[in-house]
Amino acid sequence: MLDVVDLATEEDGLRPALAPVASVSRRQAVLAQIRRGIVVGALRPGDKLTELSLAADLQVSRATVREALGQLAQEGLVVSEPYRGLRVADLDTAALRDLASTRAALDDLAAGAILDDPTGRRLDAVRTAWAAFEATAFDDDPVVRHEGHLAFHRAVWSAAENVVLDQLWPVIQAHITIALAQDQAARHDPERSHRLHRDLVDALESGDEGRVRAAFREHTLTSVDELIALRSAHGTAPETEPAPHGRTTA
Amino acid sequence: MLDVVDLATEEDGLRPALAPVASVSRRQAVLAQIRRGIVVGALRPGDKLTELSLAADLQVSRATVREALGQLAQEGLVVSEPYRGLRVADLDTAALRDLASTRAALDDLAAGAILDDPTGRRLDAVRTAWAAFEATAFDDDPVVRHEGHLAFHRAVWSAAENVVLDQLWPVIQAHITIALAQDQAARHDPERSHRLHRDLVDALESGDEGRVRAAFREHTLTSVDELIALRSAHGTAPETEPAPHGRTTA
DNA sequence: GAGCAGTGGATTGTCAGACAATCGCCGTGC
């Protein structure tokens, strides 16, 4: 199911000055592996994940796997049906639209905060993020591109210096991951992705609030519209919510 | 530290027709106890939570406590400093403002979705939630009032029928809980709370989008402003972020 | 007296193995 390679990969968004060394904890390595499996398509929406087999595949104890799965369930990357098992989450068309509108609202908030900053520090953070994005945008590894993409959007939220926004990010990230993974094979156009995101940065640089708002809104909404179109053409569109999104949470 | 009473309390937002029976899982009971401890002030921001002592107090195994704490950390109700321990989260003034602006953005989104519904089903859900709120608004137990309050706002988001919004709620709920718990003793004015929330429902009933937007925005922003004023007068305002909000997450 | 390595206690991180609880399924008997 999952390859047991490099269980020590790092997925930190930062760029340490000297040594990335290794993953701090085993749990994070498990998280990275499962996420990677979803991104590369080894784990498809609806696939069942059992603690025991994952523990065997990844060579860690069941407790560790269990903690990782709990975290992923809370993010929404997997859904847990109590006593029945966990499955990789799926998003129907309505959920994709929900994701888009929610992202739009929060991107607006973040962009507004970035423009509101008189010191320019927040805009600087965006510039740094953009540089990082450019470094990965044309990488051969789709996982690297995906993580670079997510890191950019996360950095934009982080640049807003809104602690609540930071805390909401993992949930949004999980949903973006699922949405993109489904059609990951179909649409990998690095040039286009690069241009789309540069538009965002350019808009922020211009300082024109209307333009920024429009740019983010279009970025999010059009990409989701394309995803919906793609999958309905592709014929693999779940029309209704496949699982009622049962949460372990409460 | 925590009383070991009624470990089987239920915190479900619904009103089952016949039998609430008992908490489904031990973990949820632990979650409820810790949350309750924070709401009633037995656990104050900055208090250290150790797995071992919690396990002893609550008479469950360390593994169960650990899972609950992990979930609370992801919600942001407690912050985890790796290998050092967990503490009840604290919010400085800036974080309170962040919470307000983020809530405002998402409340806007939810309200818009509710108004957009031609069938009236979503508005009906709000009416139901309002009825439930009224049933708890004047309860003697501050925990019941708190949970009723949260349940109402959650129900408004839920009424929007946006699955992403639903998934974001736990994080927001945790932050609201911390914000309110700090001054829970100072401001319990059920009449006022009842009036403030009825204004929201009335605005939604009117169907006037501008009015709804204004009502929600004012509801959130003014209550946070009051909290900030209260605590700065109270003299217990953490001016800067006390802990850098370290996440276990990734 | 100040700086610094060494040491130990406290706490989390991870492991292994076990048992109970719950679910879906399937065969049995009527």
Place this chain on the structure above:
DNA sequence: GCACGGCGATTGTCTGACAATCCACTGCTC
């Protein structure tokens, strides 16, 4: 044909143990 009870699979929880890490303290050196 269908209620019913057992059965396998999987999660939920427990126990006890050990490793890893951080912090504070100690004692040594200069």
